[in-house]
Amino acid sequence: MIELVNVSACQQQLRVIDRLSLSIGAGERVAILGPNGAGKSTLLKLFSREIYPIDEPGSSLTLFGKRNFNLWELRSLIGFVSQDLQEDYTPYTSALDVVVSGFFGAIGTHDHLQPTPEQLEIGRAMLDAVEMTGLESRMFQRLSTGQKRRLLLARALVHRPEALILDEPANGLDMGAGLTLLSLLRRFCGEGHALIITTHHIDEIIPEVDRVVLIDEGRIVADGPKPAVLTSERLSELYQVNLKVTEQDGWYRCWHG
Template sequence: MIEFRQVTAYQQQTRVFDRLSLRIGPYERVAILGPNGAGKSTLLKLINRELYPVAQEGSYLKLFGSETIHLWQLREKIGFVSHDLQENYTPFTTALEVVVSGFFGAIGAHEHLQATDIQVERARETMRKVGIAQDDACLFQRLSTGQRRRLLLARALVHQPEALIFDEPANGLDLGASQTMLALLRSFCGEGRALIVTTHRLDEVIPDIDRVILINQGRVIADGLKADILTSKNLSELYQTKLNITEKNGWYRCWHD
């Protein structure tokens, strides 16, 4: 599904990745963990075509087997939700318009982008699925943080994509909204589709996730089965502080020693 081969990438003048190689297959459920500044956001921007790698011999980034996949095809195959999208979304767009905009890859409503009746009905159905259908006429700016996050999730899912990529799904949410969001992600995994979560928090690594990748300073420092990677030793090294990790019913927790 996603293949980085010796990829070098910059954010402005800063080199974030230097010859990064990484593969994620179809139907995988993966968590990518790392401290702030590790390269998680840059990784997502490369996948989402907001950023392009340096062109060099022997290097490529393939999405669904193609180096030149059309942006519209990519949007149909992968749904994206990020903190940047939530912060930058047009505030005076109604909730229904937010979800409908997912069909066009737009930010907000535009007169030249007219949804069909079928698209509007699918948008409403997706809103019902994430538990926010009752707010369809409410302006985006008047919704709570948790409601906005669920709305952007519905926007990402309106295409019924093969995969969902979610950047820090519970970031900034209160306890109730956080648990609701994680439950929605578990429901998505139950449909047999791929999930990639980027985070620096263990409580966002839901039990349905099988594989964990640790990155820091633009490098993959560990990659494998969740139980093998989420250890006290690995995470203490990743975050440069002594941590104790415990697991119960598939959920992982940590505390400072």
Template sequence: MKRQLIVEITNVSAYREDLQVFDDLSFCLQPQQRVAILGPNGSGKSSLLKLISREIYPVVRPNSYVRLYGSETVNLWELRRKIGLVSHDLQTGYTPYSTGLEVVVSGFFGAIGAHTHLQPSPQQLDEARAAIASLGVSELEERMYQRMSTGQQRRFLLARALIHQPELLIMDEPTAGLDIGAAFQLLTTLRQLCRAERSLLLATHHVEEIIPEIERVVLISNGKILADGPKAEVLNSDNLSRLYGLELRLQQSRGWYRLSW
């Protein structure tokens, strides 16, 4: 039996404000698939994720659509239960005076920060604390978000993304702004999360962030997909030199990659 695609993008054009970011873009994502979207800054990685999370919409035209779970019309509340998102935009836009616990609880309501009219149930509080504990930051749950390190903030946003046990986890530049220790810790957590039966979509411009569990890699530049396929076939020196416009050499060790020139 053929499995329903989580994401099906076909012949899509899209804009962010007055800038066209895609023209005739096609992309799909299957259940339990782990995919890295790799490209330089401004290549369209974040815009692709925003198409999926319904933050931007495609131009309406014949034979062009974005389908999530087989439908072009998706209830946003239902979508939030199926897709967990961690992004730099979300992190920098968060209400600074929220506590760590409030950050996670806000995910039940699709809110950014604490709001007095949103009252979590005892069960929701228990589930939020369980997600926080699973990421090893329980001692910080009463600390204000603005007083946390970037790495600590990122872990609370990840807990927020996980409270519904989503089928798809989207990570946009997951280690941006993190020091080496915090980056390693976060990537280790992502590897652990890949053991569950969920899909992972990771957007990055660093091959070092492509964890061994990633199976498929998509190379994107100027809103165009340059290559899409199994990691072992797509990640090579020639493709990455073309992607970044430099003479690059790719090295691989025990499932991890790094670039040199």
């Protein structure tokens, strides 16, 4: 599904990803974990083609087997949710219009982008799916942070993509909103789709995730099955503090040792 070979990328003229190689297959559920500034969000922006890698010899990035990708086609294969999108979204947009804007890859609604009756029907179904029935007329700015995040999840799902990519999905949510969102992600994974999430909180890694990638300073420092990577030793080294990790029923917890 995604393959990077010796890829580097810059943000604000700083090299944030440094000669990184990574392969993620169709249907895989992967968590990318690392401290702030490690390069997690930049890596996801490479996947979504929001930014492009530095053109260097021996470097390549392929998505679904292609190096050159039509963005419209890519939107139908990958649903993307980020805090940047939430912060940039037009505040005076109804919940239903937010969802159906996903059909056009737009932020907000525009006169020249009119959804069809079928698209509106799908939008309402997606609102139901993310437990926001009855809120289709509510303005985006009037929603709670948790509702906004669920709404953007619905927007990402309108094309029924093969993969869902989320950048720190539960960040800034209270306990109830965070658990609701994680429950929705578990349901999505239960349908056999691929999932890629970034986080620096291991309690946000749902049991369905079976592979974890640790990243620091733009490079991968560990990659493998969740039990082998989410250990006290590895996370203590990653975060430069003594940490203890436990697991119960597929959920991991971490505290200062």
